[in-house]
Amino acid sequence: MWFAWLLRWLSRYHEPLVADRKRKLFGSLTGRVLEIGAGDGVNLKYLAPDVSWVGLEPNSHLARHIVVPPGGRLIIDTYRGEVIDCDAVICSLVLCSVTDPATVLRGIYDSLRPGGQLVFLEHVAAPAGTALRRRQDFWLPIWKRCAGGCHPNRETLDAIEAAGFRIERIEKFDLPLGLASAHITGVATKNLLTVKSLLVRALLSLVGVPPVGIPKEREPP
Numbered sequence: 001m002w003f004a005w006l007l008r009w010l011s012r013y014h015e016p017l018v019a020d021r022k023r024k025l026f027g028s029l030t031g032r033v034l035e036i037g038a039g040d041g042v043n044l045k046y047l048a049p050d051v052s053w054v055g056l057e058p059n060s061h062l063a064r065h066i067v068v069p070p071g072g073r074l075i076i077d078t079y080r081g082e083v084i085d086c087d088a089v090i091c092s093l094v095l096c097s098v099t100d101p102a103t104v105l106r107g108i109y110d111s112l113r114p115g116g117q118l119v120f121l122e123h124v125a126a127p128a129g130t131a132l133r134r135r136q137d138f139w140l141p142i143w144k145r146c147a148g149g150c151h152p153n154r155e156t157l158d159a160i161e162a163a164g165f166r167i168e169r170i171e172k173f174d175l176p177l178g179l180a181s182a183h184i185t186g187v188a189t190k191n192l193l194t195v196k197s198l199l200v201r202a203l204l205s206l207v208g209v210p211p212v213g214i215p216k217e218r219e220p221p
């Protein structure tokens, strides 16, 4: 409850600072778009009207504010790396908060069609050795407790690359937001299907690895 209030309050300040970037980034998405950690639905206004939106948001105090677009779907649950087929994924200020970024990013990778895009806007760790990075490391335990599990010192770009994505576009920028001032935004792409990946898929289905489905949907309270 407290975090939902804090986030919505902070968002009034943060949103105007990133609106242009979000418009460019999210406005061009098409097809089935999966949003991890949709908050109160702050990013929905940037999407084209014909996008088919699927959002996950575990915090019911935030989720109740989401106005699900026609044909869209809200799942009030934590994303833990399940495969949810989609053309694009939005991560906006969420990879700092997920418990296990590697598992989440791997799940996102597997959910995307070949050539699909992960579009991200995240606050991240300041460069190693800087005064800001030392402050991020120092305040982490308290910050995490007060800010819904947020880690101010995550090396998110490295984690995206480690999950197998190719970084297509990246912008690094700073906002006047104290410990959370270092930001990145950009587009990461899943590789197109190769003969090797087709063989791996065929082998997995031969040995009977079960398909993973969409998590059970829950209605907002």
Ligand SMILES: C[S@@+](CC[C@H](N)C(=O)[O-])C[C@H]1O[C@@H](n2cnc3c(N)ncnc32)[C@H](O)[C@@H]1O
Pocket (backbone or CB within 6 Å): 007, 011, 036, 037, 038, 039, 040, 042, 043, 056, 057, 058, 059, 062, 077, 078, 079, 080, 091, 092, 093, 094, 097, 098, 099, 148
């Ligand atoms: C800082 S807020 C950002 C909300 C919104 N995306 C925005 O740009 O303002 C992070 C959100 O991610 C959600 N979250 C954290 N871990 C998550 C997970 N594993 N799966 C889905 N949502 C998660 C939180 O409940 C919270 O609403």
